[in-house]
Amino acid sequence: MKTAIVFALAAGKLAAAHATFQSFVIDGKDQGQHTAVRTPSNANNPILDVTSSSMSCNGGTKAADTLEVAAGSEIGLQWHHNDGASTTGDNDEPIAASHKGPVIVYIAPAESNGEGDVWVKIQQDGLTGTTWGVDNFITNKGLVNVKIPELAAGEYLIRPEIIALHEASAQGKAQFYNGCGQIKVTGSGSASLPSGVAFPGAYSATDPGVLCNIYGGEVKCTASGSAGYDVPGPEVWDGASSGSGSGSGSAPASSATPTTTAAASLAPVSSAPAATSSATAAAAPTIGSGYDTGSSTTQPAAQPTATAETGSGSGSRSTLPEQFTISEFISWLETKTGSANAKRFAAAFARRAHPRDFA
Ligand SMILES: [Cu+2]
Structure with a gap:
C-alpha cells in the first residue's frame, strides 16, 4: 500500500x-x-x-x-x-x-x-x-x-x-x-x-x-x-x-435540554474515514519527539515507521515531486544529508504536522 x-x-x-x-x-x-x-x-x-x-x-x-x-x-x-x-x-x-x-x-x-x-x-x-x-x-x-x-x-x-x-x-x-x-x-x-x-x-x-x-x-x-x-x-x-x-452548583439538566440535542449533533456523521484520513494519520500522528526535545510526554508505542514504506517506489533522486512516499523522501534526504541523518529527520518530521515555531 x-x-x-x-x-x-x-x-x-x-x-x-x-x-x-x-x-x-x-x-x-x-x-x-x-x-x-x-x-x-x-x-x-x-x-x-x-x-x-x-x-x-x-x-x-x-x-x-x-x-x-x-x-x-x-x-x-x-x-x-x-x-x-x-x-x-x-x-x-x-x-x-x-x-x-x-x-x-x-x-x-x-x-x-x-x-x-x-x-x-x-x-x-x-x-x-x-x-x-x-x-x-x-x-x-x-x-x-x-x-x-x-x-x-x-x-x-x-x-x-x-x-x-x-x-x-x-x-x-x-x-x-x-x-x-x-x-x-x-x-x-x-x-x-x-x-x-x-x-x-x-x-x-x-x-x-x-x-x-x-x-x-x-x-x-x-x-x-x-x-x-x-x-x-x-x-x-x-x-x-x-x-x-458560571459552573459550580448548576442545576442538573433535564432530558429535554438543548445540551442533549447539541451533543448528538456533534457526533460524527459517519464512521467511514474521509479519503484523506490514512494519509493524514500517517503524516500527523500524535507523537512528537523529534523537535520536541524538551517534552516529557510519554509517547505511544505505535508509530508509523519510515521502513514500512520501503519498496514502494523508492530510489535516489535529487529533486522531490510534490507528492511522495516516506521512503522517497528519505532517499531524497540521503542525497542531501547522508543516511543516518535522513532517517532521523524523516521520522521526526513524519511525527509532526507543522513546523517548530508553533508545535
Ligand atoms: Cu498546532
Whole structure:
C-alpha cells in the first residue's frame, strides 16, 4: 500500500497546521468566508497563554455584518486550516489530526463585546471513550453544529473553541483556538443568558483539562485524577435556568435540554474515514519527539515507521515531486544529508504536522 503524503514543507510552503473559525453554515449553505465572523489578529496560530486578551475573540475586530439565526435552530460553524486557501490536497484540513482535544461553544450578549463574566457554555465535546472532540471535528470536516438556545431576540456573540492537547503535558503548551461570530437571534424565544465566565479568566494553565497528558494509554485529566477528561470551564448551560452559567452548583439538566440535542449533533456523521484520513494519520500522528526535545510526554508505542514504506517506489533522486512516499523522501534526504541523518529527520518530521515555531 502506497501512502502518498504531501510534504509541503519540502516544497517550501508548509503552513502551520492550525485552524480558524471562518464562516457560518445555515441550512447547509455556507454564508461566505468572514461574513459576520471576526477575523483573528494572529492568523491561525494558537494562543498558549490563558491570560491573553485574545482568549475572548482571538484578537478579531468587529465584523461589518451580523447574521440572523432563529432561536432554537441548529447552525454550523465552519473552520478551516488555512484562510482563503484551497483545501484540496491539504492533509491538515481542517486541522492536523495530532491536535486532539475538546471542541466547545460559548455565547455572550453582543453588547458586552465579550468582556466581563458574560460567556455561557452551550456545548462541549470532550473525550468519549478514545474519541476526542477534535476527532469528531475532523470527521465533520471542520463543521461544528450547534443548537442556538431559545434565547430572547437580540444580538449575541458565538465563540467556538478548540483546545489542542498534543503537547499539553507541559504547562503553557496547550493550544487554544477560538473565534467569534456575530448573530442576531430572531423569533419569540424567552430565555435570557445567565451570568457566565470571563475570557481571559475562565481557564487556568493548571486546570486538569489544560495541563493534560493525552498519551500513554488511559487519559486521566480529571480533577480527581481518575480516568477521563474534564473539559475546562463551566458546566454546559441547560438553556433555560437563569443562575447557572458560571459552573459550580448548576442545576442538573433535564432530558429535554438543548445540551442533549447539541451533543448528538456533534457526533460524527459517519464512521467511514474521509479519503484523506490514512494519509493524514500517517503524516500527523500524535507523537512528537523529534523537535520536541524538551517534552516529557510519554509517547505511544505505535508509530508509523519510515521502513514500512520501503519498496514502494523508492530510489535516489535529487529533486522531490510534490507528492511522495516516506521512503522517497528519505532517499531524497540521503542525497542531501547522508543516511543516518535522513532517517532521523524523516521520522521526526513524519511525527509532526507543522513546523517548530508553533508545535
Ligand atoms: Cu498546532
